[in-house]
Amino acid sequence: MKLNDIPSIGDLMAAHERIRPYIEQTPLLQSGQLNAISGATLFFKCENFQKAGAFKSRGATNALLQLDKETMRNGVVTHSSGNHAQALARAAALFGIKAYIVMPENAPAVKVAAVKQYGGIITFCKPTLAARESSTEEIVTKTGAHIVHPYNDYDIIAGQSTACIELLRQGPLPDYILCPVGGGGLLSGTLLASRYLSPATKVIACEPEGANDAFLSLRSGQLIPSNNPQTIADGLLTSLGSRTWPIIKDNVHDIMTVSDEAIVHAMQLVWERMKIVIEPSSAIPVAVALSGGSIFKNKSIAIILSGGNVDLEKLPWNKNL
Amino acid sequence: MKLNDIPSIGDLMAAHERIRPYIEQTPLLQSGQLNAISGATLFFKCENFQKAGAFKSRGATNALLQLDKETMRNGVVTHSSGNHAQALARAAALFGIKAYIVMPENAPAVKVAAVKQYGGIITFCKPTLAARESSTEEIVTKTGAHIVHPYNDYDIIAGQSTACIELLRQGPLPDYILCPVGGGGLLSGTLLASRYLSPATKVIACEPEGANDAFLSLRSGQLIPSNNPQTIADGLLTSLGSRTWPIIKDNVHDIMTVSDEAIVHAMQLVWERMKIVIEPSSAIPVAVALSGGSIFKNKSIAIILSGGNVDLEKLPWNKNL
Known part of the structure; x- marks a missing residue:
C-alpha cells in the first residue's frame, strides 16, 4: 500500500x-x-x-498475511503496551514466524505473560515513546525484522x-x-x-x-x-x-x-x-x-x-x- | 400441568x-x-x-407467565441459594407482582444484593433444606403466596x-x-x-x-x-x-x-x-x-x-x- x-x-x-x-x-x-x-x-x-x-488480532493478522516470504524469514517486531503485542505474537505463531516485542516496563503482568505464552520474544524498555522506538530500531538493525506498527499502518487500519x-x-x-x-x-x-x-x-x-x-x-x-x-x-x-x-x-x-x-x-x-x-x-x-x-x-x-x-x-x- | x-x-x-x-x-x-x-x-x-x-430466568419467567391473575395477586415465594431467587425476583418485577425469597444465610453477598435490587423481599434461614422449606411454608401461610419451586416443577423444567x-x-x-x-x-x-x-x-x-x-x-x-x-x-x-x-x-x-x-x-x-x-x-x-x-x-x-x-x-x- x-x-x-x-x-x-x-x-x-x-x-x-x-x-x-x-x-x-x-x-x-x-x-x-x-x-x-x-x-x-x-x-x-x-x-x-x-x-x-x-480487536488488535484483526489488524495484526491482516498485516502479517500481506508480507512476502522473504520478509517473513527475518520475523516481525513491534512496540506495544500489551494488546497489539499479544495479537502480533499470536498471529506470528500462526504463520510460523518470529515476533520480537518491545514492551514498556510497566505493562500489566497479565499482558506480559500472554505475549510469552504466544511465543513472543520480549525486550523491556522505559515507558516512553522515544524508548520504545529506539529499542525497536535496535532490534531491526540486529535481526532485519520487519516493523509492524501498532496503528500507524494502513494494513493495520x-x-x-x-x-x-x-x-x-x-x-x-x-x-x-x-x-x-x-x-x-x-x-x-x-x-x-x-x-x-x-x-x-x-x-x-x-x-x-x-x-x-x-x-x-x-x-x-x-x-x-x-x-x-x-x-x-x-x-x-x-x-x-x-x-x-x-x-x-x-x-x-x-x-x-x-x-x-x-x-x-x-x-x-x-x-x-x-x-x-x-x-x-x-x-x-x-x-x-x-x-x-x-x-x-x-x-x-x-x-x-x-x-x-x-x-x-x-x-x-x-x-x- | x-x-x-x-x-x-x-x-x-x-x-x-x-x-x-x-x-x-x-x-x-x-x-x-x-x-x-x-x-x-x-x-x-x-x-x-x-x-x-x-439460565434460571428462563424457568422463572415461564412459570410466572402461566399463573392466573388471582394467584398473582398474593405474590410468589421460593427458596434458593441465589440464581433462582434473582430470576424469580426479576420476573416478578416484570409482571408487577411480589416475590418473597427465602435465602440461606451463607448465600454469596453479590446474590443477596441482586435479589434486593430486583425488589425481592428476603427472609434468611439456616442453610439446610429443612429450614428453607419451613421458612417458605411460613410465608405461604402468612401471605397466601404461590410457591415457585427452583426445579421440581414442570413449568420450570x-x-x-x-x-x-x-x-x-x-x-x-x-x-x-x-x-x-x-x-x-x-x-x-x-x-x-x-x-x-x-x-x-x-x-x-x-x-x-x-x-x-x-x-x-x-x-x-x-x-x-x-x-x-x-x-x-x-x-x-x-x-x-x-x-x-x-x-x-x-x-x-x-x-x-x-x-x-x-x-x-x-x-x-x-x-x-x-x-x-x-x-x-x-x-x-x-x-x-x-x-x-x-x-x-x-x-x-x-x-x-x-x-x-x-x-x-x-x-x-x-x-x-
Whole structure:
C-alpha cells in the first residue's frame, strides 16, 4: 500500500475475507438494564472475546498475511503496551514466524505473560515513546525484522475496520458508534467502515481526560502529541500517527473525554449488569454513553468493547487491595 | 400441568415462544485454545450472559407467565441459594407482582444484593433444606403466596429446556451435551429438548464430587438425597426432586464428577483463554470436558455455562485473599 493511499472499501472487504479464518466473529450483545440507565438502545460489539482478548488480532493478522516470504524469514517486531503485542505474537505463531516485542516496563503482568505464552520474544524498555522506538530500531538493525506498527499502518487500519464491518451486519445501522481512541488504529478503521457502509452513522471518539491528545488535536485542528499521559486506560497512552490523524480529522463527528473515575464506574457497571469484564480502555465509550446527555436520548448506539485483558486480581474497584 | 405429565415437545416449544420477549438468546461461543487443550470441538452456551446472570430466568419467567391473575395477586415465594431467587425476583418485577425469597444465610453477598435490587423481599434461614422449606411454608401461610419451586416443577423444567433448544439451533447438533446438575431442573430440560430435537446427542450430567447425590442416585438406581454437601459450587447443593429424578434416570447417558480443585482450574482457564467469568457450578462441565479422556476425542461437545454470578473480589484462585 502506498504512503497516502487511505484504504478503500475494497481494501476493507479484502481484509475482512483475508482474516476471517483466523479471528472470531464476536457477538453483538445488548443489556436492558444499561439501556434503561442510558436512555438509549446500546449494542455492545464484544471484541473482548476476540482472539488474544482484543480487536488488535484483526489488524495484526491482516498485516502479517500481506508480507512476502522473504520478509517473513527475518520475523516481525513491534512496540506495544500489551494488546497489539499479544495479537502480533499470536498471529506470528500462526504463520510460523518470529515476533520480537518491545514492551514498556510497566505493562500489566497479565499482558506480559500472554505475549510469552504466544511465543513472543520480549525486550523491556522505559515507558516512553522515544524508548520504545529506539529499542525497536535496535532490534531491526540486529535481526532485519520487519516493523509492524501498532496503528500507524494502513494494513493495520484495514484490519481493525473489520470489527465495524461486522457490527453493521449484526445489528441495525446505528445512529452513533462510540469508539475509544489511543493511537487511532481502531478509530480510523471504524471511521472508514462506517463512511463506506453506513454514512448516516455518526462516529464519536472517546478518550480519557488524562490522555486527551486526540481531543486537543481535533479542537485545534492540528496533530498534538501525547504529553506525559496519566490514566488508568493503559491501552490509550500513545499519540495519533501520521496515517490515523488525517482519517480521524476528516471523518470523526465529535470527540468526548471522561475521567478515570467514570471509567472505573463503567467497568464495574458492565461487569455487574452484563457479566462482562472489560479493560479500562473499553469502558471509556460506555462512560461516554452514560454521561453523553440529551444527544443520545432514544438513539441507537453501537459501542466497541475493544478488549478484555484485565488482571482480575487487581480490579480498580476492589476494596480488598 | 398434571403431576406426572412430563413436558411434551409442544410444552417446550410453547415455553420458548412464551418467554422469548423477556430473555436473551445467549451466544454460543468457541475457543480454539480450549479445543486444543480438550482435543474436542467445544461450543459454549453462555447462560452467564442471560438476564439476571443465569439460565434460571428462563424457568422463572415461564412459570410466572402461566399463573392466573388471582394467584398473582398474593405474590410468589421460593427458596434458593441465589440464581433462582434473582430470576424469580426479576420476573416478578416484570409482571408487577411480589416475590418473597427465602435465602440461606451463607448465600454469596453479590446474590443477596441482586435479589434486593430486583425488589425481592428476603427472609434468611439456616442453610439446610429443612429450614428453607419451613421458612417458605411460613410465608405461604402468612401471605397466601404461590410457591415457585427452583426445579421440581414442570413449568420450570420446560423453561430451562429453552437453553438447549437454542443451542441446537445455533450450532451443529453435538455429539455430547455436558450439563451441571444440582436439583436437576436444567438437566431435565436439557434431556427433554435433546431427546425431542437431537436424539443422537448424548447428555452427560456433571456434578461436584462433594455433592454427588445425583451420581449416587444414578449408580444405585434410586433417588438418594444430598447429605451434608461440601463444594465450592454453591448453586449445586440441592437434591434431585420427584419430578426431575425420573426424567434424569430415563434419559441421561452418563454422569461424571469432578473435584473442587478441577472446578477452580476450569474457572480460571475459561477466564484466561475466553475472557468469560463463570460461577463454579458452570465450570463443572468444562472440567469434565478437560478430564473426560478418550470418549470426547474429536467429538463435538456443547457445554452449558449455566451462570456468571461471581463475586470478583473473592475469586477462588486469587492469591491476594
